[in-house]
Every structure is written in C-alpha cells, then in structure tokens.
Amino acid sequence: MKRPTLEVVAARAGVSKSSVSRVINGETTVAPQIRDVVMRAVRELGYVPNGAARNLVTRRTDTLALVISDPPQGVVSDDPLFSAVVRAVSRELEAAGKRLVLMLAESDQSRTRVEQYVAGGHVDGVLLVALHGTDPLPAALARQGLPLVSFNRTSAQDVPYVALDNTGGAALAVCHLLERGRRRIATITGPLELHEARERLDGYRRTLRDTGRRSIVALGDFTRVSGAEAMRQLLEDDPDLDAVFAANDLMAIGALRTLRQAGRRVPEDVAVVGFDDIEAASYTTPALTSVRSPMANQATAAVHLLLGLINGGPTDPVIMPNELVVREST
Amino acid sequence: MKRPTLEVVAARAGVSKSSVSRVINGETTVAPQIRDVVMRAVRELGYVPNGAARNLVTRRTDTLALVISDPPQGVVSDDPLFSAVVRAVSRELEAAGKRLVLMLAESDQSRTRVEQYVAGGHVDGVLLVALHGTDPLPAALARQGLPLVSFNRTSAQDVPYVALDNTGGAALAVCHLLERGRRRIATITGPLELHEARERLDGYRRTLRDTGRRSIVALGDFTRVSGAEAMRQLLEDDPDLDAVFAANDLMAIGALRTLRQAGRRVPEDVAVVGFDDIEAASYTTPALTSVRSPMANQATAAVHLLLGLINGGPTDPVIMPNELVVREST
DNA sequence: CCGCCGAAGGCAAACGCTTGCGATAAACTG
DNA sequence: CAGTTTATCGCAAGCGTTTGCCTTCGGCGG
Structure with missing residues (x-):
C-alpha cells in the first residue's frame, strides 16, 4: 500500500530524480522525449508527489487558513453569514489552486492553538474574521509576519482588511x-x-x-x-x-x-x-x-487581497459598498 | 524573520537535538532537569516545530479533510445543513487536537483535485459528504486506502458511514x-x-x-x-x-x-x-x-468513527435516530 | 578540424525533524 | 565489590523533495 516516490519513478523512467522533479513542476529545460517517458512512468505508477517533503524544501504550502474568532454564540455563528463566507472563500481558493484550513477560535485555548499552527509554517497566509473589538488575535497573528487579511477594521494597526461600508x-x-x-x-x-x-x-x-x-x-x-x-x-x-x-x-x-x-x-x-x-x-x-451585505463578494475580495499580498502586492484596504433591497416591509 | 529550528534550541540549551525533540513530544524518558532547561530555551526563542518536517518523518499530519461533494446548487448548499456540519466537525476536531481542511468538490475537476490531495499524504483521513447516488468520489477515495467515513450510505461498498434514519x-x-x-x-x-x-x-x-x-x-x-x-x-x-x-x-x-x-x-x-x-x-x-435531523450529532459521530478508524478501531456503521418536534403546523 | 558555448541531465546537498541504536553512567543485585 | 540491569542522552540515518552547480555532449563558428 506504499505510494511510489520520486526515486522509483526515476528508476522506472530510467532518468534521475532531478529530471522527474523538473517534469512534475513543469520546467521548460527538459527535452520532450524525456518528458514523455517520465509522464508515462508517473501515470503507470500513479505517482503523486509527497506534500510534506515538498513543503519542507520549498517553504510553501499552497494552503491558507480561514480563522473565525468568535465565541460559540457569537455573531458569525449566525448561519447565513458563516456559510456565505466559508463557501465563498473555499471556492475562490479552489479556483486559485490553494487549499483551505478552517479554524474556529472559540476560546483562548484555541486561539493559542491557532497561533502555534500558523507559526508552525503550515500555511502561507491567514484570512481572519474577528469582529470583537478587543480580540487579541489580529495583533498576535500580525506579529507572525505572515500575510494576513482581516474581514474588518481591527484594533491592530497595519492589518490589511476588506470591510463593509x-x-x-x-x-x-x-x-x-x-x-x-x-x-x-x-x-x-x-x-x-x-x-x-x-x-x-x-x-x-x-x-x-x-x-x-x-x-x-x-x-x-x-x-x-x-x-x-x-x-x-x-x-x-x-x-x-x-x-x-x-x-x-x-x-x-x-x-x-x-x-x-x-x-x-x-x-x-x-x-x-x-x-x-x-x-x-x-x-x-x-x-x-x-x-x-455582499458577504460573498467581500470574501472573494479578501482572498484576492491575500493572494496579492503573498505575491508581494499592495496592502490597501478595500471597502465594499452595499445596496438597499426594498421589499414589502417599508 | 527566520524561525528557530530544533538545532538552535538544542545549542542554546546545551543538549542534543534528540533531547529537545523528546521534550517537545512529551516523552517520559528525559530527566526533569534537562526538560526544564529545554523548555526555557523553547520559550525564550519562541520555538515552534516545523510542521512539514515533522509530517515528513512521522507520516502523520494530524489533519483531516472534510470533503463536500455536491454541485453548487446542491442540497448541502442549503445553508443550515452546511454550517451545522462544518461547525460541528470543526469543533470536534479541534477538541481532538486535529486540523480540518475543507474541500468543496463542485465539479469533476475539483473532484480529481481532491483525489490528488488525499493521495499526496496531506491528510490522515477523510470525512465525506456525497449525497448523490452516482457520485464516483466515494469509491475513488476508498481506493486510496486512507481511513474514510461517509455521511450516508454510499454506492461504494465497505465505506463506513454515519447516516440518519x-x-x-x-x-x-x-x-x-x-x-x-x-x-x-x-x-x-x-x-x-x-x-x-x-x-x-x-x-x-x-x-x-x-x-x-x-x-x-x-x-x-x-x-x-x-x-x-x-x-x-x-x-x-x-x-x-x-x-x-x-x-x-x-x-x-x-x-x-x-x-x-x-x-x-x-x-x-x-x-x-x-x-x-x-x-x-x-x-x-x-x-x-x-x-x-441531529446533524451536529451526526457530524460528531462521524468524526469519532473516523478518529477510531485511524487508530485501528471498528468500522461499524452508525445510524442516528431522529425525533419529531411538534409545533403549530399540525 | 579544433575549441567553445549552450542546453540538458545528473549529483548531492540541503530542508527540519524523529527514532533506532549504541554509549555512558548510575543504580542494583548477590 | 564485581557483574548487570536501568535510566538517559547523543549519533546519525533517514523521510521525499527541490535546486545550485558541475558534467556531458552536440552543434556551431572560426
């Protein structure tokens, strides 16, 4: 039940590990002929690169965290908001080829767990929903030096955010x-x-x-x-x-x-x-x-801002306008 | 901005990497005195173990995937169910010290991405919500040989599940x-x-x-x-x-x-x-x-079943009973 | 025909951690 | 007191990738 490694793919294709790696990562400096034989070996063996090993050397994880810091009975527990945000973020990251780890920080204990996790290099960036004015998490995460985007103005300075008007x-x-x-x-x-x-x-x-x-x-x-x-x-x-x-x-x-x-x-x-x-x-x-409240758009914008940050883009805050939907009650 | 490694902690504490590692992982075969000096060094340096390196050698990730396989307009898009499940799973995993990566599989493309991800060794197990009878994902994931629990009976044989009655x-x-x-x-x-x-x-x-x-x-x-x-x-x-x-x-x-x-x-x-x-x-x-429908309980049960599976537990399906809530409409 | 250049592939060194095994010294046993 | 067992710790070998650098080889210019 062991998954094949680069090494066995290389052996099967009759080339070096380097070449296989280069093919896998789509580098252009590899001859088409070698590319083909490698691809075949990959397919035949059902090879999938090991994530941990890759992360270790590249220092990227292609994974972002969505942290929702809120007591169990808090605002975001409000179903419609919660699922709109989670779903929109998930879709957007999926489209960008990134993964989403979801963390609900409902206690101080879990908040420190979030910090540890982020510090452990498991993610490339953090999307933070922390509505409470006194929440210490924004500042704590900002200190980590990782790209960070908040879903609203925070008390912590210099945290880029995407807020509603x-x-x-x-x-x-x-x-x-x-x-x-x-x-x-x-x-x-x-x-x-x-x-x-x-x-x-x-x-x-x-x-x-x-x-x-x-x-x-x-x-x-x-x-x-x-x-x-x-x-x-x-x-x-x-x-x-x-x-x-x-x-x-x-x-x-x-x-x-x-x-x-x-x-x-x-x-x-x-x-x-x-x-x-x-x-x-x-x-x-x-x-x-x-x-x-264009929650889905806000979430999308937040993801874009974060992805931009990761690639060294600007940190300008974004304010989402909202519109009035008139129905029967007025 | 570089994070300290085991090595520098060891140097600072004047012990070997092994000892630091053992302290970090709470092994009992280490002298209290050494334990203390290591802990101090860890605290002073703000050391947090690197996740990728750890995963690479232990072959565990302490991360589970929640895969929701459903077209964008599908059933699970139904907010209340979605957030009840996601939130309950998240809470339960948090309590067990595990992490959650959420994947919405809304297209065949994203379904193969899910397979790749799982095959890449990023997770220790998978929680699957796939209501559609013809969904190929249950079978595909079952083939991976990773612990897998479904949220309902699937067409694939031998997939442990937790279903409503x-x-x-x-x-x-x-x-x-x-x-x-x-x-x-x-x-x-x-x-x-x-x-x-x-x-x-x-x-x-x-x-x-x-x-x-x-x-x-x-x-x-x-x-x-x-x-x-x-x-x-x-x-x-x-x-x-x-x-x-x-x-x-x-x-x-x-x-x-x-x-x-x-x-x-x-x-x-x-x-x-x-x-x-x-x-x-x-x-x-x-x-x-x-x-x-006790969705939250169902989710909790599913998590427990999965965690059990990971530790070599039984694979017996669970059926959740439900009760009638009588209100004004009858 | 020779030397040089560029392209392409291979070698091997990391990346940061865990862990089996051997070494050492302390603690027993008879 | 000598022979052993125990308790601790250190050494070093990986885990599976990526990537800088060197080597090789074909092709080209002079």
Whole structure:
C-alpha cells in the first residue's frame, strides 16, 4: 500500500530524480522525449508527489487558513453569514489552486492553538474574521509576519482588511425610511463591542442628526430574540414610532413578530428595515426590506487581497459598498 | 524573520537535538532537569516545530479533510445543513487536537483535485459528504486506502458511514399525522437521485401502505420554490388532502406559503410536517412541526468513527435516530 | 578540424525533524 | 565489590523533495 516516490519513478523512467522533479513542476529545460517517458512512468505508477517533503524544501504550502474568532454564540455563528463566507472563500481558493484550513477560535485555548499552527509554517497566509473589538488575535497573528487579511477594521494597526461600508449602509436604510415619509425612526443595535454594530449605529445616528431628528435606540445582540425584546422596549418607550432600523436581519425578524403581536401593521403602521439581506429576509411576511451585505463578494475580495499580498502586492484596504433591497416591509 | 529550528534550541540549551525533540513530544524518558532547561530555551526563542518536517518523518499530519461533494446548487448548499456540519466537525476536531481542511468538490475537476490531495499524504483521513447516488468520489477515495467515513450510505461498498434514519423519520412524521386524525396525507419528495430523498419517500410510502392508505406524491428538489410548486400541484391533484409531509423544511416552508395563498388554514385545513428542523422552522407562521435531523450529532459521530478508524478501531456503521418536534403546523 | 558555448541531465546537498541504536553512567543485585 | 540491569542522552540515518552547480555532449563558428 506504499505510494511510489520520486526515486522509483526515476528508476522506472530510467532518468534521475532531478529530471522527474523538473517534469512534475513543469520546467521548460527538459527535452520532450524525456518528458514523455517520465509522464508515462508517473501515470503507470500513479505517482503523486509527497506534500510534506515538498513543503519542507520549498517553504510553501499552497494552503491558507480561514480563522473565525468568535465565541460559540457569537455573531458569525449566525448561519447565513458563516456559510456565505466559508463557501465563498473555499471556492475562490479552489479556483486559485490553494487549499483551505478552517479554524474556529472559540476560546483562548484555541486561539493559542491557532497561533502555534500558523507559526508552525503550515500555511502561507491567514484570512481572519474577528469582529470583537478587543480580540487579541489580529495583533498576535500580525506579529507572525505572515500575510494576513482581516474581514474588518481591527484594533491592530497595519492589518490589511476588506470591510463593509456599515456606516453607509445604515445611512442608506435611514434615508430610505425618510423618503417614505417616516418621522420617528428607531433603531435596534447589535452588541456594541463589535465594530460592525458600532458603525451601523453611527450611520443611523449621523443621518438622523443631519436631518435634525432625534435617535431612538434599543440595544440588541444580533439574535432574533433580542430583536423581539428590543422591539417591545421601543414600543413601550415611544408608542408613536413609525419605523425601525434593525442592525441585522435576525433582529428585524424578531421585531416583526413583536409588532404583529402588538397589533401593529407592517409597513402601514411601522416600517422595518434589516441589514445583511440573509436568505430568510425574503421568506418573512411581509418580506423584509434590507441592506444587502455582499458577504460573498467581500470574501472573494479578501482572498484576492491575500493572494496579492503573498505575491508581494499592495496592502490597501478595500471597502465594499452595499445596496438597499426594498421589499414589502417599508 | 527566520524561525528557530530544533538545532538552535538544542545549542542554546546545551543538549542534543534528540533531547529537545523528546521534550517537545512529551516523552517520559528525559530527566526533569534537562526538560526544564529545554523548555526555557523553547520559550525564550519562541520555538515552534516545523510542521512539514515533522509530517515528513512521522507520516502523520494530524489533519483531516472534510470533503463536500455536491454541485453548487446542491442540497448541502442549503445553508443550515452546511454550517451545522462544518461547525460541528470543526469543533470536534479541534477538541481532538486535529486540523480540518475543507474541500468543496463542485465539479469533476475539483473532484480529481481532491483525489490528488488525499493521495499526496496531506491528510490522515477523510470525512465525506456525497449525497448523490452516482457520485464516483466515494469509491475513488476508498481506493486510496486512507481511513474514510461517509455521511450516508454510499454506492461504494465497505465505506463506513454515519447516516440518519431517514426511513424511520418519515414514518415518525406520517404516524404523527395519522394520530392527529388526518386521512389524506400527501408528500413532497426531494430529488430522487439522492439516497436521502429516496429513503424519506420510502418511509412515507411504507407507513401509509401498512395502514392501508394510498400515497399522494409530488416531486420537489429540496428547494423552497420547488416546495411551493409541488404544493400547488398537490392541491390541484387532490383538493381534499388534509396533510402534507415535506421531505425537508425548506420545501415545507414553500408549501406553507402556497397553502396560505390558496386560502387553506394550517393546521386546521391542512397539517404540514417538515424534515430537518432547521432554525427557520421555528420562525414561520405557523411554526413548523418537523423531524429533527441531529446533524451536529451526526457530524460528531462521524468524526469519532473516523478518529477510531485511524487508530485501528471498528468500522461499524452508525445510524442516528431522529425525533419529531411538534409545533403549530399540525 | 579544433575549441567553445549552450542546453540538458545528473549529483548531492540541503530542508527540519524523529527514532533506532549504541554509549555512558548510575543504580542494583548477590 | 564485581557483574548487570536501568535510566538517559547523543549519533546519525533517514523521510521525499527541490535546486545550485558541475558534467556531458552536440552543434556551431572560426
């Protein structure tokens, strides 16, 4: 059951290991005649080069790590985001001929394991999703000196990133509500220790302030139940509100339920806008208007940035614009 | 920026490479005093063993591949299943100190890439999700002689697997409907080239036959729209039906929408049962009764089976039981 | 016809680690 | 106290590739 090595291929082809290696790696300095005999031997023996040996000498692995640093109940655990990102990254790396190792860092212990792994030279670069503002991992990985791209602005300096335009997206949502003639626009925020949630809140606040209106804020944590709860709170605080901007779709869905229970019609009495445009946003009744987060595009862009970095390319951050998808809820 | 090697650690500690290696690998045949001095050197230098070199000699990689063989629009693309499986596998491997490389095989080209990769000795074993009955990958991977576990029965012989009890789950659903007094129970199937879909249909048919009732079948493809469409078909074929068993939740959700549009009340006029119990099943109105597929447990079991195989354990298949979650739609 | 140049293939030295085996010294045994 | 067994450690041989450099050989120019 032993796999053949370069040596036996060389023997079979009647040439040296060097030549076989050169053929395998597509070098041009080898005579077509030798190339053919080598290829034949390779095929006959079913030879596949040993990865470890190759990595050892070339110091490349053609493998990138996707690290998702988030507590088990965190934001990225949110299914739609998780699979959109993972799948897009996987596809893009596949297309580039690279491999993906996926690491969920859900505890400090696993975070140090990630560091060790990266330090062990197993990967050529790291793609990092670390939404929490105080996460130590970005800085730790940056220190390793390996190419690194983050999925958002990090507290660590000089980490190239690809981020959504959260502020702009929130502004988009609020402007839309204003155009629809809404006067009292509330918001349900995400957990404010996340950059993402902060920025969405900022966008909401700034837009309202610019038009001389006041903010009505309830805190959520990006879960559906927190959205429902926050909505109850808002109705209590300000029964006359006529619109809600939720910082993500799950909370918007929760809010919809609360509104229905409270007998408010959507959108007649209260308009609702979500954020992310997850699949489920189009299932709800009424279907949810939402700011589309181009997660897949973001992931693709992040992979490209990283691959560029590995080849000595530029480190300029990328900001992804997002667009509003108008449905029945506004 | 060069990382230190065993050699420099040994020099610093004033011992041989062997001793350092033994300390690193936690062998017991090393004197505590030496152990300490080595550990200190390791810490001071920030030494981390090089993975490639280690793999090369030990022939282990502590890395397992999760291969998802499915066309881009396939079943597993279904977000909830995808992320549940990926996340559970990742957690379990993390706990076992192993690494996960994720490979989506969405084309024949990428399927051969998977084979090459596995043959290249990059992984110690493979976890395979290949639902399509005609997928050649199970057999191809089995031929490699590496430990392999599939997420369902495969056409390839002798591949250990961990499968859901699809037949039993469907029976559970139908029995429940019968107990609720339903007489005309229809079903919406998944794409029948999938084992999964076949088995669920079998379970439905067998249960009805055993109680002397006839089957009412419409074909779907596991997508929400196909569910809606199939439901329309069913209403046309048999306007008097009083219950529907959908082979997955997405189709059940589609069916709910069609029923509402058709003015049928759920569950008063028509009861609906789904399969999988995805997150969204509890969001719908009315909330969906569903057969819970313990995907996470299944994934965990698969990982354990694989790890066992690697250590020479048994290859007995595992069948996961599932339970019915009763909600408002029945 | 001779010398030189370039192309192409082979040799052998790494790459960084593990591990069987022998060496050494300490600890026993009788 | 001599003969042995034990506990530790070091030596060096790989593991399977890649690659710098040297060798060889055919071809070309002078």
